[in-house]
Amino acid sequence: GQNIDQPTEMTATEGAIVQINCTYQTSGFNGLFWYQQHAGEAPTFLSYNVLDGLEEKGRFSSFLSRSKGYSYLLLKELQMKDSASYLCAVIWNQGGKLIFGQGTELSVKP
Amino acid sequence: DTEVTQTPKHLVMGMTNKKSLKCEQHMGHRAMYWYKQKAKKPPELMFVYSYEKLSINESVPSRFSPECPNSSLLNLHLHALQPEDSALYLCASSRGQGINNEQFFGPGTRLTVL
Numbered sequence: 001g002q003n004i005d006q007p008t009e010m011t012a013t014e015g016a017i018v019q020i021n022c023t024y025q026t027s028g029f030n031g032l033f034w035y036q037q038h039a040g041e042a043p044t045f046l047s048y049n050v051l052d053g054l055e056e057k058g059r060f061s062s063f064l065s066r067s068k069g070y071s072y073l074l075l076k077e078l079q080m081k082d083s084a085s086y087l088c089a090v091i092w093n094q095g096g097k098l099i100f101g102q103g104t105e106l107s108v109k110p
Numbered sequence: 111d112t113e114v115t116q117t118p119k120h121l122v123m124g125m126t127n128k129k130s131l132k133c134e135q136h137m138g139h140r141a142m143y144w145y146k147q148k149a150k151k152p153p154e155l156m157f158v159y160s161y162e163k164l165s166i167n168e169s170v171p172s173r174f175s176p177e178c179p180n181s182s183l184l185n186l187h188l189h190a191l192q193p194e195d196s197a198l199y200l201c202a203s204s205r206g207q208g209i210n211n212e213q214f215f216g217p218g219t220r221l222t223v224l
Binding site for chain 1: 114143151152153154155158166200208209210212213214215216217218
């Protein structure tokens with residue numbers, strides 16, 4: 001199947017760094033997205049990786065290893081407003097179907 | 111204009127009612143999507159339209175009927191729904207269907223079926 005695995009919950013402290021991992025089935029992989037979703041709101045786009053390596057965008061970075069079927073989202077200088085669900089989503093075989101992982105609920109504490 | 115709008119924000123309907131959800135974007139995107147999201151779960155794809163033609167139907171029951179009147183609008187017609195259909199319905203759009211096309215999501219319609 002197109003299994004996408006990410007931790008269900010994580011807790012971190014304001015000002016710290018947190019890494020949210022995502023693993024997926026590699027067969028037919030064509031790109032990986034990270035979205036942030038606050039409770040009761042729509043998902044908002046954070047990053048897109050299709051090639052191996054690190055993509056940096058301000059406090060957020062995303063890494064991809066295609067051969068390992070692995071990605072992570074790195075959040076630096078955590079703020080309280082970063083408390084949200086972080087969704088790893090994969091596109092397979094150019095079909096345009098975006099399949100989401102279960103999401104990681106991040107709680108940032110003072 | 112870089113947003114996807116959805117109406118209504120909230121909808122309560124009975125199992126015999128007919129209602130419609132509306133979605134609009136003016137970013138010139140040619141792919142539009144309907145997702146269903148239950149509480150504490152990720153969005154699940156329902157339908158994809160590409161260039162106003164239905165491209166993907168994820169085996170959605172016929173009580174949900176999508177319509178794409180033009181490239182900016184996407185509707186979801188609802189009829190004879192069940193209480194388990196209560197969920198957040200998200201619309202999204204992207205430049206095109208497929209890889210390297212980030213999807214922009216609307217705020218959703220929170221649907222309650224009584």
